Amino acid sequence: MKRMLASSAVGLAAVVLASAAFASDLKPEEQIQIRQAGYSFMGWNMGKIKANLQGEYNADQVSAAANTIAAIANSGMGALYGPGTDKDIGDVKTYVKPELFENMEDVGRLAHDFVAAADNLASVADGGDKAAVKSAFGDLGAACKACHKKYRADD
Template identity: 55%
Template sequence: MLLKRTLLLSATLAVLSSGIALADMKPEDAIKTRQAGYMFMGWNMAKIKAMAVDNSEDFDTKKMQAAANAIAAIANSGMGALYMPGTEKDIGNVKTRAKAEIFTDKEGVKEVAVKFIQAANEMQKVAQGDDVFAIADQFKKLGSSCKACHDKYRKE
């Protein structure tokens, strides 16, 4: 009887506690964190562009790989969780450009998200080599996958 109660309690606690880390997060922090992820990816996109597209920076294999690694790791970090309830609108000074549709159009969001993650993973792979044309080509594909989401789900 005591064991049964203990097991039931454990199971209930497990259900209740799964996601507490996220539940603990304030909506304004979720907005800031997703924006931080995009901003940090943007910085690394700029590095790839400078080295492989604009040639305004010397090509550096390690720097290129590090930039692509950062983008891929952030892309794969489960940022969808940061679009939690309560993050649909500005919260005080914390502004969001997310359109209402990103919180409702699950299928459409999944489609752009999967394409983006695939492009980021491919970018990471291509960056392991030193074929600057392949890198530039994949950079453009990755950029398009970013834009596909911005066009559909981000306010101007």
């Protein structure tokens, strides 16, 4: 088990470093488009969890969606907030407020809280307990809203 955790940590570190290197090669508009796609995919998976919590509960679907959210949250998306991604570029619109780029310590704390909540949801979802998933899902939603409230402009 320790070996698996160590290799997972090494693998995650490699992905984060590769993500940063990859993102620096992208144009600002490509960074915006990719980060928006990541958030859209997380939102779609959150919708699947919400539907399961409100209707017939399928633990396998919830676990798959929660693990997808955690994987994206841990993918190093912060690297997609590079120079020039604080404003619209041609037809590519961003909803990030410029204040995000001025408050990186706060953003880092919010991002850490978001990743921790996503990881917790994935762990809880793997257990299959609907009530525990509902609580962890609420925590993840609160982590999302904490950043949106400060750093996401209205549509």
